[in-house]
Amino acid sequence: MGSSRDRDSEGRARNARPRDGLGRPLPYGAQGVSRQPEGVVRTPEETVGEAQALLAAGKPFHAHEVFEDAWKSGPHSERALWRGLAQLAVGLTHAARGNAAGGARLLRRGAAAVEEWAAGSGERQPYGIDLAGVVGWASELAEAVERGGGPVDARARAPRLRGAGPS
Known part of the structure; x- marks a missing residue:
């Protein structure tokens, strides 16, 4: 009996529907947004720049993919940083989709991971990322999402990675 699941060229399950x-x-057949290529190895500066552009364009899900690549391909000592930033992008994604509880939870989880990494590494602005500003943004957005409950505008509420506040 064959599987009806979409598969990539290596046989792994991969949803081919547009997004x-x-x-x-x-x-299927609808016009979607191009996906981010997976498994791309970028410099940390390229990661931050590409993720920021995607966040500013209102595409936090895609920014998450860029951070995930850095988390998976970067040095072990930085994995918690990139994972925390990926969680923040997913938190914004959920908030923009109207999932207030999931959005707030992931924003707080990502902020805690970034704070913990910064405390352990002694780095406050790795690759120019304003970690304190990003953590403050996440906390404020988590509270706003919980109060308002409705979807947020991902573009308007995107963080500025290299400077506090929305982009």
Whole structure:
């Protein structure tokens, strides 16, 4: 009996449906947003720049993919940093999709991971990332999402990685 699941060239399950700007699956044949290529090795500066551009464009799901690549390919000592930043991007994704509880939870989890990494490493601005500003942004957004409950505008609420506040 054959599987009806989409598979990539190596046989792994991979949903081939097009996706919207927030990573939600669309019907087959619909016009979607191009996906981020997976497994790309970038310099940390390229990672931050590409993720910031995607966040500013209202595509936090795609920014998450860029951070995930850094988490998986970067030095072990930085994995918690990139994982925390990926969680923040997913938190914004959930908040933009209207999932207030999941969004707030991931924003707080990502902020805690970034804070913990900074405390352990002694780095406050790795690769120019304003970690204190990003953590403050995440905390404020988590509170706003919990109060408001509705979807947020991902573009308007995107963080500025290299400077406090929205981009």
